[in-house]
Amino acid sequence: xxxxxxxxxxxxxxxxxxxxxxxxxxxxxxxxxxxxxxxxxxxxxxxxxxxxxxxxxxxxxxxxxxxxxxxxxxxxxxxxxxxxxxxxxxxxxxxxxxxxxxxxxxxxxxxxxxxxxxxxxxxxxxxxxxxxxxxxxxxxxxxxxxxxxxxxxxxxxxxxxxxxxxxxxxxxxxxxxxxxxxxxxxxxxxxxxxxxxxxxxxxxxxxxxxxxxxxxxxxxxxxxxxxxxxxxxxxxxxxxxxxxxxxxxxxxxxxxxxxxxxxxxxxxxxxxxxxxxxxxxxxxxxxxxxxxxxxxxxxxxxxxxxxxxxxxxxxxxxxxxxxxxxxxxxxxx
Amino acid sequence: xxxxxxxxxxxxxxxxxxxxxxxxxxxxxxxxxxxxxxxxxxxxxxxxxxxxxxxxxxxxxxxxxxxxxxxxxxxxxxxxxxxxxxxxxxxxxxxxxxxxxxxxxxxxxxxxxxxxxxxxxxxxxxxxxxxxxxxxxxxxxxxxxxxxxxxxxxxxxxxxxxxxxxxxxxxxxxxxxxxxxxxxxxxxxxxxxxxxxxxxxxxxxxxxxxxxxxxxxxxxxxxxxxxxxxxxxxxxxxxxxxxxxxxxxxxxxxxxxxxxxxxxxxxxxxxxxxxxxxxxxxxxxxxxxxxxxxxxxxxxxxxxxxxxxxxxxxxxxxxxxxxxxxxxxxxxxxxxxxx
Ligand SMILES: Cc1ncc(C[n+]2csc(CCOP(=O)(O)OP(=O)(O)O)c2C)c(N)n1
Ligand SMILES: [Mg+2]
Numbered sequence: 135x136x137x138x139x140x141x142x143x144x145x146x147x148x149x150x151x152x153x154x155x156x157x158x159x160x161x162x163x164x165x166x167x168x169x170x171x172x173x174x175x176x177x178x179x180x181x182x183x184x185x186x187x188x189x190x191x192x193x194x195x196x197x198x199x200x201x202x203x204x205x206x207x208x209x210x211x212x213x214x215x216x217x218x219x220x221x222x223x224x225x226x227x228x229x230x231x232x233x234x235x236x237x238x239x240x241x242x243x244x245x246x247x248x249x250x251x252x253x254x255x256x257x258x259x260x261x262x263x264x265x266x267x268x269x270x271x272x273x274x275x276x277x278x279x280x281x282x283x284x285x286x287x288x289x290x291x292x293x294x295x296x297x298x299x300x301x302x303x304x305x306x307x308x309x310x311x312x313x314x315x316x317x318x319x320x321x322x323x324x325x326x327x328x329x330x331x332x333x334x335x336x337x338x339x340x341x342x343x344x345x346x347x348x349x350x351x352x353x354x355x356x357x358x359x360x361x362x363x364x365x366x367x368x369x370x371x372x373x374x375x376x377x378x379x380x381x382x383x384x385x386x387x388x389x390x391x392x393x394x395x396x397x398x399x400x401x402x403x404x405x406x407x408x409x410x411x412x413x414x415x416x417x418x419x420x421x422x423x424x425x426x427x428x429x430x431x432x433x434x435x436x437x438x439x440x441x442x443x444x445x446x447x448x449x450x451x452x453x454x455x456x457x458x459x460x461x462x463x464x465x466x467x
Numbered sequence: 468x469x470x471x472x473x474x475x476x477x478x479x480x481x482x483x484x485x486x487x488x489x490x491x492x493x494x495x496x497x498x499x500x501x502x503x504x505x506x507x508x509x510x511x512x513x514x515x516x517x518x519x520x521x522x523x524x525x526x527x528x529x530x531x532x533x534x535x536x537x538x539x540x541x542x543x544x545x546x547x548x549x550x551x552x553x554x555x556x557x558x559x560x561x562x563x564x565x566x567x568x569x570x571x572x573x574x575x576x577x578x579x580x581x582x583x584x585x586x587x588x589x590x591x592x593x594x595x596x597x598x599x600x601x602x603x604x605x606x607x608x609x610x611x612x613x614x615x616x617x618x619x620x621x622x623x624x625x626x627x628x629x630x631x632x633x634x635x636x637x638x639x640x641x642x643x644x645x646x647x648x649x650x651x652x653x654x655x656x657x658x659x660x661x662x663x664x665x666x667x668x669x670x671x672x673x674x675x676x677x678x679x680x681x682x683x684x685x686x687x688x689x690x691x692x693x694x695x696x697x698x699x700x701x702x703x704x705x706x707x708x709x710x711x712x713x714x715x716x717x718x719x720x721x722x723x724x725x726x727x728x729x730x731x732x733x734x735x736x737x738x739x740x741x742x743x744x745x746x747x748x749x750x751x752x753x754x755x756x757x758x759x760x761x762x763x764x765x766x767x768x769x770x771x772x773x774x775x776x777x778x779x780x781x782x783x784x785x786x787x788x789x790x791x792x793x794x795x796x797x798x799x800x801x802x803x804x805x806x
Contacts, residue, residue, distance in 0.1 A: 169657050197662070443786060445789060
């Protein structure tokens with residue numbers, strides 16, 4: 135692409151642009167969150183929005199997540215489109231009731247009368263030494279709550295396209311941003327200046343391969359790509375699928391890949407029990423069992439909290455080495 | 468010796484004044500070291516210091532029956548632990564994630580925990596600990612013990628729904644709990660007047676019929692008087708109390724906050740520092756000829772050395788074993804070992 139129609143952007147700026155452009159084109163949209171105005175957000179995702187759109191549309195909220203989500207639901211009832219920021223996705227638990235009981239079910243209980251165009255987004259994930267309450271991936275809670283869509287991009291291009299889709303979606307979307315990727319230099323890429331979206335529910339094949347399918351999302355995409363490189367040196371060709379959207383899940387892309395490779399490993403950084411890596415394995419067993427030549431396997435966080443001390447943090451989270459070992463076991467089965 | 472609770476039965480006595488000054492100065496130096504530790508990459512998570520607010524922790528905690536009464540607070544918790552007499556080396560160790568720390572390095576800066584001193588944390592989720600403080604009072608009342616709970620929270624935290632729920636319950640059941648709003652004028656980068664519809668936060672006791680006051684927190688001697696009076700009242704009459712204490716946060720929100728220019732001017736900060744509780748006490752000490760400026764300077768140098776030694780001792784401990792992650796998740800079983 136030429137310089138005129140694309141600019142080099144990091145993950146954080148891609149998100150910022152998505153919000154800005156949607157705010158610009160849709161007067162009905164408002165933003166709610168703690169420190170999102172003057173401070174521009176704890177990480178700077180909403181920087182500049184207050185100056186541009188004013189405090190009627192960009193509201194600094196008190197520290198009251200339950201109220202933030204509830205107010206988003208109420209505003210959506212009046213036709214507003216709402217972006218609600220959780221300062222860290224860990225604190226979404228404080229708004230849990232409003233999300234799973236009100237936001238997720240409103241469309242259903244009014245028999246389709248109302249839509250809930252609300253995006254709840256926030257910085258998520260470990261590997262940054264954030265300790266127990268600033269490192270979580272709790273997407274499983276919301277995948278487990280019918281009525282919500284759940285998204286987690288891994289590149290600037292995807293971040294912008296998916297956030298725009300989410301903001302235009304009539305359904306509530308929980309949007310997981312990987313804070314360790316926000317300003318990562320190596321991820322910067324040219325993304326189109328003109329409007330584009332990436333539809334929810336479409337996976338992306340990040341690397342093609344024949345011998346094994348790695349299915350993942352978020353930060354683990356990069357671990358998996360590294361594993362694929364290492365396995366190539368051992369003579370194996372690995373396909374890496376970034377699902378990008380958890381709900382709805384693009385099962386077709388996963389199954390098609392397994393038809394080709396006959397082996398699958400799922401990877402995510404949430405705890406193992408009841409996590410999305412397990413959910414994906416269950417679906418593989420239901421839908422692609424006859425294509426498998428090895429037991430499907432997963433690599434996840436241990437069922438422990440996330441310590442911040444470096445060697446301990448990587449001890450509990452998936453790492454290149456751990457994923458590599460699970461892949462080798464699966465390949466050699 | 469330096470930080471253990473001070474006998475404040477006669478707060479204006481030369482000895483007590485000097486001791487108070489030493490404790491507050493020590494706390495400030497300790498906190499400056501904490502900032503340094505964080506910035507050098509030796510502390511993870513997030514870390515928030517109490518610089519500028521030392522009169523509040525020293526004033527209130529010295530007025531307690533330490534070890535008997537309960538204290539609970541948010542993540543800006545080092546000063547509370549120090550005033551209660553928690554081992555400073557163990558606090559440093561906790562902050563640096565060593566198994567020699569107060570909680571074997573598992574809690575970190577924001578989650579100091581030392582129940583022997585009456586410290587029940589250290590909490591990272593804003594507002595989340597406030598009902599726990601009420602629960603501590605509930606437990607004490609149930610046992611008919613005359614314990615008092617100091618339940619510290621920030622001005623920002625005072626907007627959390629659960630705080631109102633806790634206030635109502637505490638008054639409904641007349642729990643011996645003192646809700647102390649540390650009003651340092653900021654919730655991160657959001658000023659008081661942008662987050663609170665009525666900036667007189669003490670009034671939040673009103674709808675529940677709870678006694679409430681707004682007090683100055685920059686003068687340690689006044690704070691001690693207020694603290695003694697209110698703690699005695701709560702102990703004797705077994706009812707909750709809400710106090711809002713006016714103070715100011717000199718430092719950024721946390722050690723990682725580099726954006727102070729976005730929410731306050733340098734001028735404002737200088738003005739606040741004119742009310743500095745340490746300077747105020749130092750002036751009094753000098754005025755009363757209890758010590759010379761030179762002696763106070765020497766004291767500072769000595770304390771700086773002490774803090775450096777404590778840090779060095781904490782830093783000498785090795786990083787914890789990876790095995791640690793499996794321990795203390797359940798009392799009676801282990802989680803599945805990994806990969
Ligand atoms: C439930 C929750 N929401 C948001 C945060 C992020 N956060 C941490 S501290 C803070 C500001 C709190 O301000 P205040 O209560 O005044 O305490 P201070 O930092 O001034 O001591 C915010 C928004 C959090 N930790 N927990
Ligand atoms: Mg505050």
